[in-house]
Amino acid sequence: MLSLLRLRSDTAMPLYRQIESQLRELILSGSLPPGVILPAERQLADSLGVSRVTVQRAYAELSDNDFLVPRGRSGFLVRRPPEPVRPGMDRLKGFTEEMRELGKIPSSRILDRAVTQDRSIASIFGLPSTAPFLRLTRVRSGDGVPMSREVAWYNIRAVPALETGDLSGSVYAFLGGHPNGRLVRCEQTVEATMPTADECEIFAFERPLPCLLIKRHSYNQDSVMIEYVEGLFRGDVYRYRLNLSA
Incomplete structure (x- = not known):
C-alpha cells in the first residue's frame, strides 16, 4: 500500500489532504478492498516521513466519511462505502x-x-x-x-x-x-x-x-x-x- 502513495512538494495541497485523497481513490478503485487493514498512524507517518498529526488528519477525514473504521493499535479497517444514489429532479415522482x-x-x-x-x-x-x-x-x-x-x-x-x-x-x-x-x-x-x-x-x-x-x-x-x-x-x-x- 505504501508504494502506491506519492507525496508531492510542488503543490499547495496539504500533505494530509494528499494522503486522504490518494487513499480515497485507492479504496474507490478497489486497489484497497474492504477488509484490508491500513497501518496505524505512527507507523504510516514514519514510513512516509511526515508527522503523526498529518496522518491522523487524513485518517480522520476518511473515517468521518465511512471509508475507514478504527481498530485501535492494529490500524484502520477499510470498509465498503455505501453505493451513491443519484436521483434526478427533472419531474415529480415518489x-x-x-x-x-x-x-x-x-x-x-x-x-x-x-x-x-x-x-x-x-x-x-x-x-x-x-x-x-x-x-x-x-x-x-x-x-x-x-x-x-x-x-x-x-x-x-x-x-x-x-x-x-x-x-x-x-x-x-x-x-x-x-x-x-x-x-x-x-x-x-x-x-x-x-x-x-x-x-x-x-x-x-x-x-x-x-x-x-x-x-x-x-x-x-x-x-x-x-x-x-x-x-x-x-x-x-x-x-x-x-x-x-x-
Missing part, C-alpha cells in the same frame, strides 16, 4: 418510482400512522386549525438499505380514502387511483441538517453524518394541496442530480 428507476427494490416500514389535528400543519395547507390530517411516519429503503426517514401529512378532506387505505406501498400510486388524489406539481426545498440520535440508529450511523432535509408541498390538478412531507435523506449515499440548460 420514492418508490425513484428507486425503481435506479434499479433498486423499494420498501417502506411504517413507524407511526395517525389521524391528527395540528395548527402549524393546517397553516401550511391553508386550512382551518381543526382540519384533520393523516400523519404518516416511514423509513424508506432501497435494496434493504435505509435511505430516508420521512414524516408526511395528507389532506384527508380532499382524499378521504387515505384515512383507512393500504399505504404500505407507494402512496403516490394510491393517490393516483382516487378522485382529486393525483399529484401534478410540487414545491420542494433541500437543506443540510444533522440527524437526531433516533435517526442515526435508523441509518446505522456510528456518529452523526450530514443529511439532506427535503420539504415538499404537493398539489393536485385543481391546485389543492394534498401532501406536505419532511424527508431526511442520508447524505452519505443520497445525491441529487440536476440537468440545467441555458
Whole structure:
C-alpha cells in the first residue's frame, strides 16, 4: 500500500489532504478492498516521513466519511462505502418510482400512522386549525438499505380514502387511483441538517453524518394541496442530480 502513495512538494495541497485523497481513490478503485487493514498512524507517518498529526488528519477525514473504521493499535479497517444514489429532479415522482428507476427494490416500514389535528400543519395547507390530517411516519429503503426517514401529512378532506387505505406501498400510486388524489406539481426545498440520535440508529450511523432535509408541498390538478412531507435523506449515499440548460 505504501508504494502506491506519492507525496508531492510542488503543490499547495496539504500533505494530509494528499494522503486522504490518494487513499480515497485507492479504496474507490478497489486497489484497497474492504477488509484490508491500513497501518496505524505512527507507523504510516514514519514510513512516509511526515508527522503523526498529518496522518491522523487524513485518517480522520476518511473515517468521518465511512471509508475507514478504527481498530485501535492494529490500524484502520477499510470498509465498503455505501453505493451513491443519484436521483434526478427533472419531474415529480415518489420514492418508490425513484428507486425503481435506479434499479433498486423499494420498501417502506411504517413507524407511526395517525389521524391528527395540528395548527402549524393546517397553516401550511391553508386550512382551518381543526382540519384533520393523516400523519404518516416511514423509513424508506432501497435494496434493504435505509435511505430516508420521512414524516408526511395528507389532506384527508380532499382524499378521504387515505384515512383507512393500504399505504404500505407507494402512496403516490394510491393517490393516483382516487378522485382529486393525483399529484401534478410540487414545491420542494433541500437543506443540510444533522440527524437526531433516533435517526442515526435508523441509518446505522456510528456518529452523526450530514443529511439532506427535503420539504415538499404537493398539489393536485385543481391546485389543492394534498401532501406536505419532511424527508431526511442520508447524505452519505443520497445525491441529487440536476440537468440545467441555458
